[in-house]
Amino acid sequence: xxxxxxxxxxxxxxxVVPVNDRGFLYGDGLFETLRVAxxxxxxxxxxxxxxxxxxxxxxxxxxxxxRDLQEIAGRLIEQNRMPDAILRxxxxxxxxxxxxxxxxxxxxxxxxxxxxxxAADTPASWRLVTSSFRVPAADPLSSIKTLNKLPxxxxxxxxxxxxxxxxxxxxxxxxxxxxxxGNLFWVDEGRPFTVPTACGALPGVTRAVVLEICxxxxxxxxxxxxxxxxxQNVTGLFTTQSALxxxxxxxxxxxxxxPSPLTDQIAGAYREMLAxx
Amino acid sequence: xxxxxxxxxxxxxxxVVPVNDRGFLYGDGLFETLRVAxxxxxxxxxxxxxxxxxxxxxxxxxxxxxRDLQEIAGRLIEQNRMPDAILRxxxxxxxxxxxxxxxxxxxxxxxxxxxxxxAADTPASWRLVTSSFRVPAADPLSSIKTLNKLPxxxxxxxxxxxxxxxxxxxxxxxxxxxxxxGNLFWVDEGRPFTVPTACGALPGVTRAVVLEICxxxxxxxxxxxxxxxxxQNVTGLFTTQSALxxxxxxxxxxxxxxPSPLTDQIAGAYREMLAxx
Numbered sequence: 001x002x003x004x005x006x007x008x009x010x011x012x013x014x015x016v017v018p019v020n021d022r023g024f025l026y027g028d029g030l031f032e033t034l035r036v037a038x039x040x041x042x043x044x045x046x047x048x049x050x051x052x053x054x055x056x057x058x059x060x061x062x063x064x065x066x067r068d069l070q071e072i073a074g075r076l077i078e079q080n081r082m083p084d085a086i087l088r089x090x091x092x093x094x095x096x097x098x099x100x101x102x103x104x105x106x107x108x109x110x111x112x113x114x115x116x117x118x119a120a121d122t123p124a125s126w127r128l129v130t131s132s133f134r135v136p137a138a139d140p141l142s143s144i145k146t147l148n149k150l151p152x153x154x155x156x157x158x159x160x161x162x163x164x165x166x167x168x169x170x171x172x173x174x175x176x177x178x179x180x181x182g183n184l185f186w187v188d189e190g191r192p193f194t195v196p197t198a199c200g201a202l203p204g205v206t207r208a209v210v211l212e213i214c215x216x217x218x219x220x221x222x223x224x225x226x227x228x229x230x231x232q233n234v235t236g237l238f239t240t241q242s243a244l245x246x247x248x249x250x251x252x253x254x255x256x257x258x259p260s261p262l263t264d265q266i267a268g269a270y271r272e273m274l275a276x277x
Numbered sequence: 278x279x280x281x282x283x284x285x286x287x288x289x290x291x292x293v294v295p296v297n298d299r300g301f302l303y304g305d306g307l308f309e310t311l312r313v314a315x316x317x318x319x320x321x322x323x324x325x326x327x328x329x330x331x332x333x334x335x336x337x338x339x340x341x342x343x344r345d346l347q348e349i350a351g352r353l354i355e356q357n358r359m360p361d362a363i364l365r366x367x368x369x370x371x372x373x374x375x376x377x378x379x380x381x382x383x384x385x386x387x388x389x390x391x392x393x394x395x396a397a398d399t400p401a402s403w404r405l406v407t408s409s410f411r412v413p414a415a416d417p418l419s420s421i422k423t424l425n426k427l428p429x430x431x432x433x434x435x436x437x438x439x440x441x442x443x444x445x446x447x448x449x450x451x452x453x454x455x456x457x458x459g460n461l462f463w464v465d466e467g468r469p470f471t472v473p474t475a476c477g478a479l480p481g482v483t484r485a486v487v488l489e490i491c492x493x494x495x496x497x498x499x500x501x502x503x504x505x506x507x508x509q510n511v512t513g514l515f516t517t518q519s520a521l522x523x524x525x526x527x528x529x530x531x532x533x534x535x536p537s538p539l540t541d542q543i544a545g546a547y548r549e550m551l552a553x554x
Contacts, residue, residue, distance in 0.1 A: 003296060005296065012295075015295060015296045015297075016293035016294060016295055016296065017293060017294060017296060017301060018289075018292060018293055019280060019282065019292045019293065019294055019367070019388045019390065020292075020390075021301065022430075023301050024294060024298065024300050024301045024367075024369075024424075025308075025367075025424070025426075026304070026424060026425075026426035026427065026429075026430055027303070027304030027424050027425050027426060027427055028426070028427060028430050031302075033375070058427070058430075058431065059434055086375065088375055090296070090301075090302075092301075097392070098310070098363065098365055098390070098392045099458075099520075100426060100429050100430045100432075100433040100457055100458060101430075101433040101434070101437055102430065102434065111296045113296065113297070113375070115374070115375045134413075134416070136411075136413050136449060137449075139411070141427060141428065141431075146427050147301075147302070147303060147304050147427075148303075148304050148425035148426070148427045149302075149303035149304060149305070149377060149425070150303065150304055150305060150335070150418060150423050150424075150425045151418065152303075152377050153299075153303055153305050153335075153377045153378075153379065154335065154418075155377075156377040156378040157336055157378070157379065160378055172413060172414075172449060180377055181376075181377060243376075
C-alpha cells in the first residue's frame, strides 16, 4: 500500500522517518484520523481546520495548503484503490537535534496513510468502562489533536483487560470528559446531551456533525457537565468517533444502559450523511 | 555517527523507524537522557531502573537486560569515539496498526544515540521564567519519562520567546512542579529544599544524586510544597538535569535571585562525582 511521505508516494518499506524526528522524540506533532467513504474523505475540511488550529498553537508549520492535502488524499485513495477506508494524516515538527527547544528551519514531516475500513464484525454496541486514567480539565492542549496520546492508549489497555470495547475518561475534577477514541452523548427526557469541550474533551468532528444532525432532527443537543454517578441514570448513551461514527453503548461499567430511539435515529442520519455522494 | 537500532549499529541514513511505529503514532514509549563522562555513562543503572519502572507501568517490554544495554552503550561510545557526550535511549511499543489499543506481539523499538556534550559556551547561570503551561498534579504518568513531552516543548518555546534559558512549570494546583528539563532546588536559611515528586515533578536521577550530595555535605535536603510567590524570597535557586548537571538560576521572571554558597558547593561536588573514574 502506498504511503504519502513529504511530497512523495512511497511503498511501505520506504515509509520511514529518521529517529531524530521530533514526532518520535517527543510526540511533537499532530494528527487527524477520518473516514473515507465512496472515495471521498468525509468532512476533510473540518479536520484540516482543527489541524491548522493545532499547528498555530504549537507554533508549527503545515507545509501544504488544505487544497493540496485534499488533492494528495484523492490521489492516495485512487492509487491504493481504497474508496472505503480510514485516512490518517500526521504532521510533526520534523527532524531536530536532541533537546526540547526546537531549532528553527527544519522542514515539518507530513505523512498520509490509508487503513482498512472498520471490519463488518465491529460490535454494533459497546461495553464502556470508566478508566482510572484522567485527562486534564481546562488544558489548552485538550482542544487539539496532538501525538501525546498515552493516557488514551493506557485507558484502552485497561478497558481491554476488563473485557470492554472502549474507555470513559474523566477529567482531573472527576467530571466526564471523553472516551479514549471520541466523544460521549446521552439522552435525558428525550433530549440529547454532551459535555462541554471545556471539560477536557477533544472537539471531535463527528461530535460537531452529530450536533448538526440533532439540530436538523429538531432536537437540538444541550451541553451539560456530568459526573459519572449521574451517567448511571441516563438512556441512549452513545459515542461519536471518526473511524466508526455513532456507536451506541449497551453497558456502562457492566450495567445495562436503557436504549433510546433517538440514538438509532441519529446513528441512521449519520450513516446516510456518510453515504451521500 | 553510528546509531544503535534494534540490535544493530547503523549509520545515520539507516537510523529510521517505520511511520507506523507507535512511538511516532502516539508517543507510546519512553526515553532516558544521560551524561557520558570519561567514557562512562553516569549513573546508567539508575536511569535503567526508571526505564524499567516506566515499561512496567505502560505494560511494555524492554527487550534487552540492563547489562546488555550497558554493554551496547560502551560499544556505541567506543565506536563513535565520544567519551564525553550525552546518551539518549528510546524504547517504544514498536510498529503497530492504527488505533490506540496495542496488538500483542510486536517487537519494541530500541534506539540509542550519542550527542555532543554540552557546549563550553553554555551559560553558567540561567534566566528562568514561569510558564503558562502546567503539568498535572498527582498523575502517575508524571513519575515516568514518557515520549509525551509537548507541555515541556511548549514551555521551552515560550521561555525562548521571553529571552530566558529555561521554563518553570507549575502543576494544575498552581504549585511549583519542575523545570522543562529537570528539577528545582533552593536554599532557605542555609538548608536546601526541593518539591516532593507528588507535585508532578519527574523523579530525576540528578535530583537523586543531589539529595545524596546534600546528605554527604551534612545539609540533608528537605522536601516542601512551594507556591511561585514564595519562590521569590528564596536564595541559591538551582536546577538539576542530566545533560547539564547543577545549573544556578540567576534570574527568576526577570528578578535577580540572591546566590547561596551552598549552591556552588553542591555544583562543585556534582562535577567531581561526574569526573570520578
